Amino acid sequence: MNNLDEILNNRWEGYPRSSGPAGIRNKILVIYTVECSRFVAEEIARRSGDTETEAIGFYGCTDNQYAVRLLVALARHPNVGGVLAVGLGCEYVQAKRLAAAAAKAGRLSHWFTIQEAGGTFPSIGQGLETVRRMRKELEGQKKVPMGLSDLIIGAECGGSDYTSGLAGNLSVGRFFDLLCDAGGCCIFEEIVEAVGLKMQLVSRAATPEVGQKLSRVYDKAMEYCSSVGQYSVSPGNFAGGLSSIEEKSMGAFVKSGSRPIQGVLKVGQQPPQRGLWLLDTTPDPWPVQYGITNPNDSEGLTALIASGCELVFLVTGRGSVIGSAVAPTLKITGNHTTFTNMSGDMDFDASPVLSGEESPAELGLRLCAAAISAASGTKTKSEALCHKEYCIPYKYQQNGAFQCSCKRE
Numbered sequence: 001m002n003n004l005d006e007i008l009n010n011r012w013e014g015y016p017r018s019s020g021p022a023g024i025r026n027k028i029l030v031i032y033t034v035e036c037s038r039f040v041a042e043e044i045a046r047r048s049g050d051t052e053t054e055a056i057g058f059y060g061c062t063d064n065q066y067a068v069r070l071l072v073a074l075a076r077h078p079n080v081g082g083v084l085a086v087g088l089g090c091e092y093v094q095a096k097r098l099a100a101a102a103a104k105a106g107r108l109s110h111w112f113t114i115q116e117a118g119g120t121f122p123s124i125g126q127g128l129e130t131v132r133r134m135r136k137e138l139e140g141q142k143k144v145p146m147g148l149s150d151l152i153i154g155a156e157c158g159g160s161d162y163t164s165g166l167a168g169n170l171s172v173g174r175f176f177d178l179l180c181d182a183g184g185c186c187i188f189e190e191i192v193e194a195v196g197l198k199m200q201l202v203s204r205a206a207t208p209e210v211g212q213k214l215s216r217v218y219d220k221a222m223e224y225c226s227s228v229g230q231y232s233v234s235p236g237n238f239a240g241g242l243s244s245i246e247e248k249s250m251g252a253f254v255k256s257g258s259r260p261i262q263g264v265l266k267v268g269q270q271p272p273q274r275g276l277w278l279l280d281t282t283p284d285p286w287p288v289q290y291g292i293t294n295p296n297d298s299e300g301l302t303a304l305i306a307s308g309c310e311l312v313f314l315v316t317g318r319g320s321v322i323g324s325a326v327a328p329t330l331k332i333t334g335n336h337t338t339f340t341n342m343s344g345d346m347d348f349d350a351s352p353v354l355s356g357e358e359s360p361a362e363l364g365l366r367l368c369a370a371a372i373s374a375a376s377g378t379k380t381k382s383e384a385l386c387h388k389e390y391c392i393p394y395k396y397q398q399n400g401a402f403q404c405s406c407k408r409e
Contacts, residue, residue, distance in 0.1 A: 008178070037086045064395070079310055112127075157190060157314075239318075260276065268399070316338070317335045
């Protein structure tokens with residue numbers, strides 16, 4: 001596909017949900033509610049023999065509302081058709097309530113605790129029976145047509161080098177403009193990688209009220225970085241040709257494209273309407289510093305997915321191998337050497353724009369075609385390799401501290 005109208009009007013079939021948007025995958029999540037039930041959950045997923053049955057969960061035994069919100073959001077995700085919640089039986093996060101939240105959103109759901117099931121082997125047997133029954137029911141589901149306007153796509157950077165801002169993030173920015181114009185929804189994050197760009201960020205606000213919220217989110221992120229004595233820049237970034245956090249920030253911000261920012265989302269909140277949104281992943285102030293913003297790329301991707309992204313982009317100049325649970329990850333690099341050296345892991349080569357072989361507009365259109373291919377069912381490299389990384393940490397973040405300026409259409 002290389003014709004603009006042909007690409008933008010492309011249609012494919014997705015999986016309908018009784019509440020919320022359709023999904024581009026039809027997964028069953030086996031969710032463990034504490035580290036003690038992780039082994040059983042992972043064995044159920046592994047022994048099912050179904051690559052679309054995945055184990056995710058939270059390791060903690062004590063209360064953390066941030067983690068609970070993530071688990072609930074993932075259980076209700078558009079790409080999820082069924083949920084099996086597996087608890088030990090004495091932890092804070094209750095498997096019964098998690099399954100109830102999934103059922104309320106119209107997902108197939110079941111739960112049990114290992115203590116009541118009789119231990120490891122009875123629990124694995126019960127879980128296998130459950131997920132196989134769910135898969136059989138999901139296979140009989142009638143699909144629905146989807147297009148670009150139905151998609152929510154998120155993006156973040158990881159392992160950035162000098163090509164990231166010039167090519168990799170540029171491809172995402174151009175595509176985000178196309179997706180917004182087509183009526184889709186885009187989410188970008190990493191406000192801690194906007195150092196020195198407050199004026200540029202606020203100037204993109206859709207309304208003055210959104211501008212005030214963007215200003216507050218920026219200030220909070222800078223105060224956080226100052227308080228922990230660390231900014232989002234690494235030795236690998238320097239080795240890749242970046243000179244400072246400011247230079248890295250200029251390249252990272254390019255992935256947001258040029259369309260107005262409609263509002264700010266907290267982790268676990270879904271966009272109330274289409275357009276471009278900023279996801280705030282920075283911990284909120286607390287008497288004791290609680291949580292780290294983006295401790296790794298998997299945490300950032302998981303946060304994007306928890307806000308409803310059916311597909312996520314990871315832009316990496318240096319290269320990465322990770323994927324993600326729940327939603328496919330499409331990995332983009334502007335470094336042709338990285339693309340060649342890690343061809344089994346990288347999905348998209350944005351480097352032709354650097355050599356002049358491709359214009360920025362053509363680059364964005366080619367990424368659009370790649371996104372449509374992934375959305376219509378073609379496995380990304382990480383999916384084919386069965387990468388299913390995720391990260392649900394302890395963190396403090398108020399729920400709904402920022403009200404979106406736009407109402408649901």
